[in-house]
Amino acid sequence: MNAVALFLAGDGALMALAVLAVTIAPRPFAPVIIYGAALAISAALMIAAVVHLLGKTPIDRISLPLGLPWIGTRFRIDALSAFFLVIVNLGGSAASLYGLGDGGSERSLVSACCLFFRRSSSA
Amino acid sequence: VLPFFPTFLVGMNLVLAADDAFTFLMSWEFMSIASWALVMAHHRDADNERVGYVYIVMASFGTLALLLAFGLLGGPAGSYAFDTMRAATPAAGVASLALLLALVGAGSKAGIAPLHVWLPLAHPAAPSHVSALMSGVMTKVAIYGFVRIAFELMGPTGWWWSIPVLITGAATALLGVVYALMQHDLKRLLAYHTVENIGIIFVGVGLALAFRAFDMPFAAALALTAGLLHALNHSLFKSLLFLGAGAVLSATGERDMDHLGGLIHPMPRTAFAFLVGCVAISALPPFNGFVSEWLTFQAILLTPVLPSWALKILAPAVGALLALSAALAAACFTKAFGITFLGRPRTHAAQRARETDRLTLAVMFALAALCLLAGVFPGVFIDALAPVVSAAVGGRMPAQAGAAWLSIVPIAESRSSYNGLLVFLFIAISASLAASGIHRFASDALRRAPPWDCGAPDPSPVTQYSAESFAQPIRRVFGGVAFIVRERLDLPAPGDIRPARFDLQLSDRIWDALYAPMVGLVERVSLSLNRLQFLTIRQYLSVVFGALVALLVVLASWP
Numbered sequence: 001m002n003a004v005a006l007f008l009a010g011d012g013a014l015m016a017l018a019v020l021a022v023t024i025a026p027r028p029f030a031p032v033i034i035y036g037a038a039l040a041i042s043a044a045l046m047i048a049a050v051v052h053l054l055g056k057t058p059i060d061r062i063s064l065p066l067g068l069p070w071i072g073t074r075f076r077i078d079a080l081s082a083f084f085l086v087i088v089n090l091g092g093s094a095a096s097l098y099g100l101g102d103g104g105s106e107r108s109l110v111s112a113c114c115l116f117f118r119r120s121s122s123a
Numbered sequence: 124v125l126p127f128f129p130t131f132l133v134g135m136n137l138v139l140a141a142d143d144a145f146t147f148l149m150s151w152e153f154m155s156i157a158s159w160a161l162v163m164a165h166h167r168d169a170d171n172e173r174v175g176y177v178y179i180v181m182a183s184f185g186t187l188a189l190l191l192a193f194g195l196l197g198g199p200a201g202s203y204a205f206d207t208m209r210a211a212t213p214a215a216g217v218a219s220l221a222l223l224l225a226l227v228g229a230g231s232k233a234g235i236a237p238l239h240v241w242l243p244l245a246h247p248a249a250p251s252h253v254s255a256l257m258s259g260v261m262t263k264v265a266i267y268g269f270v271r272i273a274f275e276l277m278g279p280t281g282w283w284w285s286i287p288v289l290i291t292g293a294a295t296a297l298l299g300v301v302y303a304l305m306q307h308d309l310k311r312l313l314a315y316h317t318v319e320n321i322g323i324i325f326v327g328v329g330l331a332l333a334f335r336a337f338d339m340p341f342a343a344a345l346a347l348t349a350g351l352l353h354a355l356n357h358s359l360f361k362s363l364l365f366l367g368a369g370a371v372l373s374a375t376g377e378r379d380m381d382h383l384g385g386l387i388h389p390m391p392r393t394a395f396a397f398l399v400g401c402v403a404i405s406a407l408p409p410f411n412g413f414v415s416e417w418l419t420f421q422a423i424l425l426t427p428v429l430p431s432w433a434l435k436i437l438a439p440a441v442g443a444l445l446a447l448s449a450a451l452a453a454a455c456f457t458k459a460f461g462i463t464f465l466g467r468p469r470t471h472a473a474q475r476a477r478e479t480d481r482l483t484l485a486v487m488f489a490l491a492a493l494c495l496l497a498g499v500f501p502g503v504f505i506d507a508l509a510p511v512v513s514a515a516v517g518g519r520m521p522a523q524a525g526a527a528w529l530s531i532v533p534i535a536e537s538r539s540s541y542n543g544l545l546v547f548l549f550i551a552i553s554a555s556l557a558a559s560g561i562h563r564f565a566s567d568a569l570r571r572a573p574p575w576d577c578g579a580p581d582p583s584p585v586t587q588y589s590a591e592s593f594a595q596p597i598r599r600v601f602g603g604v605a606f607i608v609r610e611r612l613d614l615p616a617p618g619d620i621r622p623a624r625f626d627l628q629l630s631d632r633i634w635d636a637l638y639a640p641m642v643g644l645v646e647r648v649s650l651s652l653n654r655l656q657f658l659t660i661r662q663y664l665s666v667v668f669g670a671l672v673a674l675l676v677v678l679a680s681w682p
Binding site: 004010021022030038053071073075077080084086087088090 | 125126127128129130132133135136137139140141142143145146149202203204205206251252253255256259260263264266267270271275351354355358359362366369479480481482483485486489490507508510511514515
């Protein structure tokens with residue numbers, strides 16, 4: 001599988017997780033599911049980035065027919081991207097694991113979504 | 124928090140994979156907005172609304188600068204694909220302006236001075252794992268943006284481009300650590316310290332630009348490796364420290380170090396992991412922070428061979444500032460650990476603290492282990508960076524895998540080398556021998572006695588050395604660099620039994636000199652424009668007619 005496709009699939013899964021989080025956020029089990037899945041996806045993406053970096057894999061590209069009509073949406077993974085993808089997904093894994101633990105005690109705070117409702121209702 | 128956490132991760136991943144300016148900027152904004160929403164998670168706190176406002180304004184300003192940079196690189200044809208930009212060679216003036224805009228755009232997200240003002244507000248305001256992501260990871264995405272533009276999209280660069288990067292990096296490093304030293308909020312101290320580390324990374328990147336311009340690929344590879352390795356190292360120890368601060372916050376509900384103290388007793392494992400992070404960020408061997416800063420200094424030591432006198436004079440000054448900031452960083456983290464974990468608990472919250480949960484400990488120990496591994500076996504990480512560096516500067520550091528005893532050799536063995544494993548073994552063996560010797564020949568009996576002060580029992584733990592006390596000598600010397608300091612001492616006359624009062628006010632010099640006048644100007648302009656909504660219909664028609672005539676005159680007289 002093309003490395004870019006793999007990363008885009010991971011990003012798609014994280015985006016689906018965000019949508020799921022909106023629907024299940026008030027449930028007590030929501031943090032376990034969201035942070036647990038984010039941990040799994042970030043860890044998988046980190047491993048893929050390490051493999052790409054150490055394996056000296058050639059540059060992978062993908063172009064999707066989205067965005068500006070005359071160039072589309074282009075993605076590319078080279079060594080520089082792979083190195084920073086390791087940093088991002090390592091940090092993402094660590095933060096997700098922390099969210100699964102006591103760090104989730106901050107989860108009880110009202111979600112930022114409510115900010116908009118509070119603002120619009122007071123306006 | 125929950126919906127925005129994965130969204131934030133998506134934004135950062137997409138920025139790194141983007142291969143055209145449109146996708147890059149869209150992903151960049153996605154990352155900024157998701158992180159803004161996470162910063163606003165505690166929006167019921169009155170201060171956080173202002174924090175969120177400052178953050179979103181600065182994030183938009185950074186995106187605007189990047190948009191203009193890509194616009195200049197894309198040229199009149201509007202070729203926003205990175206491949207087209209790589210193939211083109213922009214004129215020197217256009218490229219210089221684009222580099223400056225990239226430095227402002229990416230630098231404002233990374234936290235370079237004087238664009239750092241949002242960072243120490245926003246990073247601590249978020250939940251701790253988000254603070255770790257913002258400080259440890261998002262700032263690296265900004266570094267990526269700058270490296271991608273400066274080393275790849277702009278083509279060959281002039282040597283003078285390195286000068287603003289080096290000056291900004293060195294100034295950022297020093298200001299960041301001076302700001303950090305003055306803080307008594309643990310998370311804000313860590314956020315300010317991110318500013319310092321971003322400065323160190325920019326110094327490495329700036330040196331690489333200078334060496335590359337003079338066609339010195341091996342020296343450029345050393346400097347860029349140092350910068351990128353420090354980016355990785357900083358992401359490790361800063362995440363560890365923010366998660367440690369989060370564990371303290373969860374256990375005590377306190378971020379103010381002057382309300383903590385003595386936490387090493389109820390939270391020994393957290394204290395140990397936090398101590399590892401403190402040692403690593405203070406650039407002490409055998410941890411990873413030392414390796415990347417040592418490599419940066421090795422790159423600075425190569426600058427005398429540069430043909431430019433400006434750089435020959437500037438580089439040692441940059442090195443001196445880095446050395447000073449490294450020493451101040453050690454003082455800063457001695458304070459952070461000492462005031463938070465040592466001494467006696469200053470409040471009931473600190474007294475009632477309990478050790479954090481196993482998952483939090485697991486992630487902190489994993490990060491601490493990575494800090495040690497990257498410090499003891501840095502050669503593995505340097506070799507892994509070789510393809511990244513060679514694509515950017517056309518050269519790489521010597522392969523470290525074959526070096527004797529797992530040493531790292533930046534240039535040649537006769538010149539300098541470092542062996543993290545030997546340093547680690549020496550420290551471990553000598554510390555073990557010293558500990559066993561002390562336990563063998565000294566008494567094992569432990570006696571705890573009530574504290575006393577000036578020969579009398581000390582009734583309050585508040586009289587302990589505080590974060591402010593620790594920073595006072597350094598504030599006296601360096602505080603004026605970053606802050607406007609106002610001290611007021613109210614000392615009653617002899618016989619007057621009023622308590623003496625000491626008031627200290629610190630205000631950010633950059634905020635006062637740069638941002639406050641801008642805010643004032645915008646406010647004045649907004650208030651004067653506000654009158655426009657209270658005009659009569661005749662006045663509105665007159666304004667529209669006047670504007671139409673003025674535009675037609677401009678159009679007619681346009682050459």
